[in-house]
Amino acid sequence: MSFTSQFLTHEVQNQPEALMDYNVWETDTALREVVERDGASWASDHLSEYGALAGGELIQAGYEANENGPRLRPFDRYGRRIDEVEFHPAYHRLMTEAMKYGMNGFAWRNANRAGAHVARAAVMYIGSQADAGVGCPMSMTYAAIPALRHTSTLAEKWIPKLISTEYDPRSLPMDRKAGCTIGMGMTEKQGGSDVRSNTTRAIRQPDGTYELVGHKWFFSAPMCDAHLVLAQAEGGLSCFLVPRFRPDGSRNAVEIQRLKDKLGDWSNASSEVEFRGAFGELVGEEGRGVVTILDMVALTRLDCMTGSASQMRQATVQALHHTRQRRAFGKYLVDQPLMRNVLADLALESEAAVTLTMRVARAIDAAGRDESEAVFARIATAIGKYWICKRAPPHINEAQECLGGIGYVEETMMPRLYRQAPLNSIWEGSGNVQCLDVLRALRKEPASRDALFGELAGAKGLDRSYDAEFDALAGSFADAETLEYRSRAVVERVALLLQASLLLKSADQAIAACFCRSRLAKEHGLAFGTLGPDAPVATLIERAMVKTSVAPIS
Incomplete structure (x- = not known):
């Protein structure tokens, strides 16, 4: 008996191989049937392409993104406030493919086709199986379009960037980016779902814009290029678009206090913020925020x-x-x-x-x-x-x-x-x-x-x-x-x-x-x-x- 063999205790037997390299779309009979019944079979090739990625390399990216969660960098090395969130490259990979295949904008880019929202829901259903962490920023970006249409000037400026197929994680003003994402900030410490109890104030400026002073207890996906925020204006609770950068290119006065330590959703970031005179633009009418x-x-x-x-x-x-x-x-x-x-x-x-x-x-x-x-x-x-x-x-x-x-x-x-x-x-x-x-x-x-x-x-x-x-x-x-x-x-x-x-x-x-x-x-x-x-x-x-x-x- 060799020295090596006498210390050989066991062989690995009766253990499954990990599920990798399969097509999430092609292998899901129920999904394919219901997408066809609900009028989106025209998107099957698109869904199959994404399905192959979601069941292959994106599964591994999901593991890596969850093992290496986001980190808050409130200041640069010289003490300047930057309020940036760093993500692992695997998360950026997941986001890149999510935007390429339209988790953010597929329905809006195909709005003239019946079943566009069904096809886009299938995109999210497929991509979320690799990792659900992209769902938060992608969902809010997709869902923001009808709200922004309440104000035509904002819609004209922002919607083309929000439905883009190009993921651009750089921290820059929106007009310098190929594609943008948008988040939400509604809930506050004292209110939760009772948003009418919000205390954040929106003060109208002579040029028609607003300055926001207050806080948000849940500020979802703080790396987004803008957020839709509820705040109390003179006319009542109103909705505002609060971008990361002011029109002059300077950083907006939105300070991230901390990232939430959550039960799940580890690859994505959620935060608490303070508005210290943050620039905002009214979406819709004053008092009609809800x-x-x-x-x-x-x-x-x-x-x-x-x-x-x-x-x-x-x-x-x-x-x-x-x-x-x-x-x-x-x-x-x-x-x-x-x-x-x-x-x-x-x-x-x-x-x-x-x-x-x-x-x-x-x-x-x-x-x-x-x-x-x-x-x-x-x-x-x-x-x-x-x-x-x-x-x-x-x-x-x-x-x-x-x-x-x-x-x-x-x-x-x-x-x-x-x-x-x-x-x-x-x-x-x-x-x-x-x-x-x-x-x-x-x-x-x-x-x-x-x-x-x-x-x-x-x-x-x-x-x-x-x-x-x-x-x-x-x-x-x-x-x-x-x-x-x-x-x-x-x-x-x-x-x-x-x-x-x-x-x-x-x-x-x-x-x-x-x-x-x-x-x-x-x-x-x-x-x-x-x-x-x-x-x-x-x-x-x-x-x-x-x-x-x-x-x-x-």
Whole structure:
């Protein structure tokens, strides 16, 4: 026996190969089907190109960007205030490809084509699976366009830079850059979602511009070239565009106090800032700040849905990839009955999430041409944002458990996905805010109720469980006195009905029937993996599986 061999303790066996070098678009059956149904099949080549990057080199960039998070540099070496945030090259790589493929501007550059917002949502769904950290600046840049259109001079100057395909991270005035990004600053320490309690003041100057004095408790993506900010003007709470540089090229008086130490979203920066007479330009009218910014919020809420659905898809993919390579008790995990129940249930939830997300994107796309779609978009965005974002954390945790102990180790993607999972349920209005928005829409805009029930009625007669739940839904709104107290339960029921209706009208009928039995007829337990024995387990797993050459399914 050689000296070396006597100390050889083991060989690595029965450990999966990491999932790399696959096409996120081409391997996602549910995504491709729903994008085609919702009118964006014309973008498939574009999505396939990005999908190849997202499932290849961008996955590695995501790891590196999260291992090397942003750093604040408030001063230069001589003590001058610069308020800059440094990022690892991997983050810049992720941002470069996100802008190239249009996470910021694809919908606006293709606004004359039906399905443009569906295609752009698919871009975000694909890119977020490599890393979700680009989602914040890209979402806000995409969503800022309708708000800026309230003031034509700002729109003319800024929109061409915001929808650019060129990522330009240099700290320069916007007129010297190839492309720009924009962020938001709404919440303050004392208010949170109650933005009308904001104390930041906007003081009108003789030339019509404003100086802002105050603070923001969450100032998202401080490296952006400008931010949309809410502040109190003489006419009330108003919206302002606050750029990083003044018109004369000097730095604006926006001082970053610190970067937030967040649970997740490590590759991206969030901050606290003070405005010390910061230059700002009015967007829209004085006193109409909430109305103006809501044009932006509607789209960022769509992106909350998209981001959560994307993370659920990636978690499902990781669980399936691991279990088809890992053996226990004589066979692959993916072939063991109870694990198959869990995997199929995860796949079912993921498919329902992307189906509802893209339906909302289609409604937003059609809103300018069809008033019924516009009102449906307003209520369905809040419903979908509430439910899909609520489902992401338990879904990802269950997928993490499929990997066992290694799913709790940072070298896999699962801890990052799990940390990221709660973000979208908080950002752009917590669950309670979404439920109250649903009630507000039903109360103030009767057409939204008609649009919602019209959408649901389209699936009547296709499934008994669905019909029973649909018939009972109207009664859940009857007791107005307790409706706000019960609103989470009501919105949950509506969300499940919406998902079921879409699956019934478009998906494999066995899958749709399984969703109705498990989610509507209450044949489902509180945990994932409680589908009935007649569930189409093989179909669900087959549709969700990323097929690679690493190990055959036995």
